[in-house]
Amino acid sequence: MPERTTTRRRQLGAMLRKLRARKGMTLEEAGRLVGVSKATVSRYETQAGPVKWIVVDALCREYGATDAEREAVVRLAKDAKQQGWWSSFADSIPESMNLLLTLEDEAVHENHFSCVYVPGLLQTRAYTTALQEANEIRLDPAEIERLVDIRMKRQEILARSKPLRMWAILDESVIRRVVGSAEIMKEQLERLLEANESSHIRLQVLPFSKGAHAAALGSFVIIGGTEAALDVAYVDFHTGSLFLEKDEELERYRLAFEYLRAQALDVEASSAMIQRARKEL
Numbered sequence: 578m579p580e581r582t583t584t585r586r587r588q589l590g591a592m593l594r595k596l597r598a599r600k601g602m603t604l605e606e607a608g609r610l611v612g613v614s615k616a617t618v619s620r621y622e623t624q625a626g627p628v629k630w631i632v633v634d635a636l637c638r639e640y641g642a643t644d645a646e647r648e649a650v651v652r653l654a655k656d657a658k659q660q661g662w663w664s665s666f667a668d669s670i671p672e673s674m675n676l677l678l679t680l681e682d683e684a685v686h687e688n689h690f691s692c693v694y695v696p697g698l699l700q701t702r703a704y705t706t707a708l709q710e711a712n713e714i715r716l717d718p719a720e721i722e723r724l725v726d727i728r729m730k731r732q733e734i735l736a737r738s739k740p741l742r743m744w745a746i747l748d749e750s751v752i753r754r755v756v757g758s759a760e761i762m763k764e765q766l767e768r769l770l771e772a773n774e775s776s777h778i779r780l781q782v783l784p785f786s787k788g789a790h791a792a793a794l795g796s797f798v799i800i801g802g803t804e805a806a807l808d809v810a811y812v813d814f815h816t817g818s819l820f821l822e823k824d825e826e827l828e829r830y831r832l833a834f835e836y837l838r839a840q841a842l843d844v845e846a847s848s849a850m851i852q853r854a855r856k857e858l
Contacts, residue, residue: 589653590622596640611635630654686742686801704765707757744779746837752854759858766855781841791836
């Protein structure tokens with residue numbers, strides 16, 4: 578399984594590239610300012626090889642990073658060799674999942690828009706199992722259990738001492754689509770109602786009556802760090818995943834989320850709609 582080093586190095590390199598680009602500085606200029614070669618700066622911006630956090634700190638200062646940005650990036654550099662909790666689950670987790678788990682493990686907040694299924698962080702075990710069993714490529718029971726275990730473990734970020742702040746907008750189809758069975762779906766909708774009572778989770782439903790909306794591209798997640806510059810947009814397609822970090826890409830998804838939030842029912846009305854959907858099962 579790819580070690581957490583790989584995912585942390587990928588995130589570290591992405592952040593260093595973004596900070597340097599924001600400053601409008603070349604690799605050669607950056608290296609000269611901190612006393613390393615152009616090749617070294619280039620290597621720091623890739624997934625390859627070790628890094629020295631002192632150099633990373635110096636680069637951040639030259640790039641004009643905020644204190645919060647610099648501290649977050651230096652922390653990535655210092656912790657690059659640490660393994661994530663997911664390393665014990667299996668010998669082969671896809672790199673896209675590795676990166677998602679690393680980003681999520683350090684996230685402060687997440688904004689979700691879901692147009693097909695309940696977000697993974699709020700799924701019940703039975704709902705998740707039913708989704709895995711519906712895969713067009715049949716999985717053996719042991720593999721299904723492994724994947725479900727990983728998803729359930731992910732949810733612990735909502736229960737830690739400083740829990741992730743989550744804002745989720747669900748298309749009405751998410752609460753109307755019966756996954757597994759009516760009983761499984763009732764349990765899942767009850768889980769959503771409980772989540773909406775939490776101080777760090779907000780759920781809104783976007784009803785069919787609103788018609789066309791701002792997220793025709795499908796479901797997405799904005800994974801937020803301590804500073805906006807650390808945000809990453811995650812888009813999960815059936816055939817793969819995309820992690821978007823460019824400012825113009827992030828701005829598009831942030832704007833879409835704001836439009837969706839404005840179109841959706843408020844929290845109280847959303848809970849009422851979820852309750853009605855549950856009673857109708």
